[in-house]
Amino acid sequence: xxxxxxxxxxxxxxxxxxxxxxxxxxxxxxxxxxxxxxxxxxxxxxxxxxxxxxxxxxxxxxxxxxx
Numbered sequence: 001x002x003x004x005x006x007x008x009x010x011x012x013x014x015x016x017x018x019x020x021x022x023x024x025x026x027x028x029x030x031x032x033x034x035x036x037x038x039x040x041x042x043x044x045x046x047x048x049x050x051x052x053x054x055x056x057x058x059x060x061x062x063x064x065x066x067x
Contacts, residue, residue: 001025005034 001014001021012034014021023030033041048054 003032006031007037
């Protein structure tokens with residue numbers, strides 16, 4: 001299966017039997033990132049976490065007043 005990285009437009013070939021290939025084929029919402037782009041994003045995220053400028057926001061559901 002031929003796949004294209006969403007960031008750098010590099011075209012790679014995946015084995016059709018890999019779980020990633022099956023996921024991409026069956027669920028079009030999933031996107032592919034090459035190893036180089038994945039590592040780059042991972043390193044930058046880890047650097048932001050280490051510098052304490054990374055805030056993970058989690059939405060909390062408030063109970064509605066409708067009831």
